[in-house]
Amino acid sequence: xxxxxYRVIGSRPVRHDGADKxxxxxxxxxxxxxxxxxxxxxxxxxxxxxxxxxxxxSEAETTPGVHAVVTGKDFPNxxxxxxxxxxxxxxxxxxxxxxxxQQKVLYRGHAVAAVAxxxxxxxxxxxxxxxxxxxxxxxxxxxxxxxxEDAPLLHADLxxxxxxxxxxxxxxxxxxxxxxxGDAGKAFEEADVIVEREFKTATVHQGYIExxxxxxxxxxxxxxxxxxxxxxxxxxxxxxAEVLQIPLGNVLxxxxxxxxxxxxxxxxxxxxxxxILSKKSGRPVRITMTRADVFEASGPTPxxxxxxxxxxxxxxxxxxxxxxxxxxxxxxxxxxxxxGCMCVFSCYDIEHAVVDGYDVCLNKPKTSAYRAPGATQVxxxxxxxxxxxxxxxxxxxLEIRQKNAVKEGSRRVDGPVYPPIGLEECLQAVQxxxxxxxxxxxxxxxxxxxxGFWFGCGLKSSAACTVNSDGTINLLEGSTDIGGSRTSIAMxxxxxxxxxxxDINPMVGDTDTAGYTDVTGGSRVTFATGMAAYEAGRxxxxxxxxxxxxxxxxxxDEITVGEDGSFTGGDKTVGFKELATELFQAGEHLxxxxxxxxxxPTNGFGAQIADIEVDPETGKVTVLRYTTIQDAGxxxxxxxxxxxxxxxxxxGIGWALNEEYFYKADDTMANASFLDYRMPTMxxxxxxxxxxxxxxxxxxxxxxxxxxxxxxxxPPAALANxxxxxxxxxxxxxxxxxxKLWKAMQSNQTSE
Amino acid sequence: MATVFIPAQLRELSGxxxxxxxxxxxxxxxxxxxxxxxxxxxxxxxxxxxISPSLQVSIDSIMTSRGMIAKVKPQSEVHFIPAIGGG
Numbered sequence: 113x114x115x116x117x118y119r120v121i122g123s124r125p126v127r128h129d130g131a132d133k134x135x136x137x138x139x140x141x142x143x144x145x146x147x148x149x150x151x152x153x154x155x156x157x158x159x160x161x162x163x164x165x166x167x168x169x170s171e172a173e174t175t176p177g178v179h180a181v182v183t184g185k186d187f188p189n190x191x192x193x194x195x196x197x198x199x200x201x202x203x204x205x206x207x208x209x210x211x212x213x214q215q216k217v218l219y220r221g222h223a224v225a226a227v228a229x230x231x232x233x234x235x236x237x238x239x240x241x242x243x244x245x246x247x248x249x250x251x252x253x254x255x256x257x258x259x260x261e262d263a264p265l266l267h268a269d270l271x272x273x274x275x276x277x278x279x280x281x282x283x284x285x286x287x288x289x290x291x292x293x294g295d296a297g298k299a300f301e302e303a304d305v306i307v308e309r310e311f312k313t314a315t316v317h318q319g320y321i322e323x324x325x326x327x328x329x330x331x332x333x334x335x336x337x338x339x340x341x342x343x344x345x346x347x348x349x350x351x352x353a354e355v356l357q358i359p360l361g362n363v364l365x366x367x368x369x370x371x372x373x374x375x376x377x378x379x380x381x382x383x384x385x386x387x388i389l390s391k392k393s394g395r396p397v398r399i400t401m402t403r404a405d406v407f408e409a410s411g412p413t414p415x416x417x418x419x420x421x422x423x424x425x426x427x428x429x430x431x432x433x434x435x436x437x438x439x440x441x442x443x444x445x446x447x448x449x450x451x452g453c454m455c456v457f458s459c460y461d462i463e464h465a466v467v468d469g470y471d472v473c474l475n476k477p478k479t480s481a482y483r484a485p486g487a488t489q490v491x492x493x494x495x496x497x498x499x500x501x502x503x504x505x506x507x508x509x510l511e512i513r514q515k516n517a518v519k520e521g522s523r524r525v526d527g528p529v530y531p532p533i534g535l536e537e538c539l540q541a542v543q544x545x546x547x548x549x550x551x552x553x554x555x556x557x558x559x560x561x562x563x564g565f566w567f568g569c570g571l572k573s574s575a576a577c578t579v580n581s582d583g584t585i586n587l588l589e590g591s592t593d594i595g596g597s598r599t600s601i602a603m604x605x606x607x608x609x610x611x612x613x614x615d616i617n618p619m620v621g622d623t624d625t626a627g628y629t630d631v632t633g634g635s636r637v638t639f640a641t642g643m644a645a646y647e648a649g650r651x652x653x654x655x656x657x658x659x660x661x662x663x664x665x666x667x668x669d670e671i672t673v674g675e676d677g678s679f680t681g682g683d684k685t686v687g688f689k690e691l692a693t694e695l696f697q698a699g700e701h702l703x704x705x706x707x708x709x710x711x712x713p714t715n716g717f718g719a720q721i722a723d724i725e726v727d728p729e730t731g732k733v734t735v736l737r738y739t740t741i742q743d744a745g746x747x748x749x750x751x752x753x754x755x756x757x758x759x760x761x762x763x764g765i766g767w768a769l770n771e772e773y774f775y776k777a778d779d780t781m782a783n784a785s786f787l788d789y790r791m792p793t794m795x796x797x798x799x800x801x802x803x804x805x806x807x808x809x810x811x812x813x814x815x816x817x818x819x820x821x822x823x824x825x826x827p828p829a830a831l832a833n834x835x836x837x838x839x840x841x842x843x844x845x846x847x848x849x850x851x852k853l854w855k856a857m858q859s860n861q862t863s864e
Numbered sequence: 865m866a867t868v869f870i871p872a873q874l875r876e877l878s879g880x881x882x883x884x885x886x887x888x889x890x891x892x893x894x895x896x897x898x899x900x901x902x903x904x905x906x907x908x909x910x911x912x913x914x915i916s917p918s919l920q921v922s923i924d925s926i927m928t929s930r931g932m933i934a935k936v937k938p939q940s941e942v943h944f945i946p947a948i949g950g951g
């Protein structure tokens with residue numbers, strides 16, 4: 113556990129953007145207004161799979177108030193090449209045709225044309241005058257059906273890539289992954305107990321409150337200005353430039369305030385379309401998705417089919433694991449099967465394991481990241497099997513997890529070994545918690561636990577801090593602030609300089625002003641951009657030592673910086689502000705800067721406890737009590753860590769109990785609204801209690817680990833285990849909604 | 865010498881060998897030597913002379929973004945694994 117005493121880190125200052133957010137003054141993309149701005153409307157496919165025979169835009173173009181119409185023909189031909197987007201890569205041809213369909217539509221909601229007009233109603237009415245002739249094709253939305261040889265093919269040229277070995281015939285399976293560790297077959301033969309089940313999970317959406325929105329202003333000089341709701345302004349810039357085939361430096365992206373992202377606002381959907389409309393009309397254009405557009409045409413997380421098997425010795429030691437996973441990629445390749453494979457056994461030290469994973473294209477929107485992408489699905493499977501193993505062996509479900517928990521030196525199924533990590537400490541926190549030690553009583557009630565993991569990444573971040581004449585700081589950084597990161601980054605700078613959080617004015621810059629910074633994703637911002645701010649502070653201190661040496665008539669080497677940020681030279685000691693003011697008056701102007709690129713995963717582990725009650729008449733699950741425990745390394749601002757833990761948990765509860773894309777017989781979504789897509793509200797969940805474990809990350813100056821993603825991993829499994837303990841019914845399909853649970857309970861009673 | 869783990873999907877090239885010891889200063893030298901030992905290895909993990917975008921290299925559990933020029937220490941452990949993103 114970390115024991116260093118800090119002044120600012122670990123405190124809970126009011127966030128710098130708090131007043132703007134709660135008074136409605138914060139500027140979101142949809143608030144952006146430019147002179148002469150037009151409204152855009154995107155016409156979308158009503159079919160799940162169809163060939164575009166022709167598009168006639170003539171009537172729309174002559175509609176009064178319409179200034180521009182675009183179709184796929186207005187998009188440049190983009191090479192079939194991969195572009196590195198910092199966190200992951202993307203095939204540019206697929207990215208472009210996902211923004212605007214070319215020859216085929218691959219899912220309902222796929223964009224086929226767009227109109228810019230003086231208001232959105234005119235644009236919508238004109239768009240409906242566009243005549244699109246479709247040749248409807250057979251479609252597929254269930255992952256196992258899409259894998260069949262006779263399945264409707266989405267891409268005629270797509271073949272399975274098994275780590276560079278390309279299949280001969282086209283299919284809907286772009287990627288097959290295979291991992292082996294030890295000899296799983298032999299280990300299963302030696303196992304005393306084996307558990308195996310098949311699991312399914314539904315497609316779910318991140319459900320961010322703010323829909324995708326963009327404003328584009330294409331100047332006559334070729335300069336394109338974009339205001340957008342994005343998790344990464346630099347990746348939005350690159351994707352937009354690549355799709356439009358224009359120089360990167362011609363694009364300026366300003367990240368507006370953002371109403372949630374959770375991984376779903378990394379890919380561009382509207383930006384190239386708005387840019388082309390702006391170029392054609394000569395006016396700025398704003399496009400805002402409807403909620404139905406968001407569900408049908410942005411990036412939900414994969415549905416899945418999984419078959420998982422674990423073998424153990426009689427003493428509870430897990431010795432063998434096997435997993436076969438098939439994840440939706442959506443309409444285009446590049447789903448979350450990689451991390452799914454790498455996470456299926458990530459919490460347990462299983463010596464022998466084999467994992468096969470398949471990325472599968474089908475007629476759903478292209479999947480996108482969603483908090484720990486790919487990990488929640490496999491945890492739903494593995495964590496239930498761990499409970500079943502414990503039951504078969506007569507062990508406590510916590511004890512078997514503690515016995516097999518990964519620790520420093522444990523080898524992952526994909527090969528690398530863990531550095532110091534905190535799963536054992538999280539499980540110990542479960543054991544010590546008031547929740548675990550309080551008996552749950554009453555009929556139809558059950559308690560479940562589950563563990564979870566997400567890698568957390570570093571990537572590239574930059575920070576620059578300008579010193580004002582009074583010693584306060586203007587901090588410029590490039591990370592979209594989703595969960596309070598301005599403040600958690602500013603606090604790290606304040607700590608190193610001996611200032612208060614209020615002395616720092618943090619600002620999220622655009623792509624022209626901020627140094628290159630990767631996405632707000634991967635649980636990386638407080639870790640990596642915080643590290644950049646820390647290093648920028650160190651850079652300032654070094655400059656100030658050099659300048660103070662002139663003032664104090666000594667050498668820079670004779671000046672030291674204390675842990676409280678004070679400068680001492682000879683018999684003189686002054687604080688940061690005092691020296692900064694003195695230097696300013698002497699004519700010196702100070703700017704500290706840093707760019708960092710940490711490459712170490714931050715390895716976030718967590719464990720959760722769920723108490724539920726099942727209504728036997730309806731199958732409705734009520735969450736009675738819930739505790740989320742996570743190793744944060746070091747919590748910079750504990751309230752924000754707690755917020756991440758609570759938010760991720762509630763999203764996981766929604767995924768577990770209600771959320772799902774319902775598909776009709778024609779493979780179009782039946783519930784593309786918040787009325788019919790059932791996300792939890794504050795009335796559906798109790799207060800989520802949190803316990804922050806702090807094991808300290810040796811790769812960060814203050815010990816930070818990423819925390820944003822792991823909390824969504826355990827909830828479906830913890831709730832499934834709780835449901836089993838309440839009803840003796842093992843749920844293997846998400847969501848565990850009332851009708852599904854009720855049916856399973858009836859079936860269970862019949863079989864008993 | 866660095867210990868280089870052969871991905872399970874490429875062990876058909878290595879005759880089932882799971883890891884090899886290689887003396888190298890960087891990933892490029894490792895890949896070149898692996899290709900000499902197991903012909904075809906480089907084609908399977910590289911695109912246009914660089915590590916394929918769908919892969920990343922883990923050196924001592926650090927996911928390097930430096931690809932072929934990433935430095936390797938004498939006792940390093942090297943893996944080729946799928947690239948991942950986060951939410």
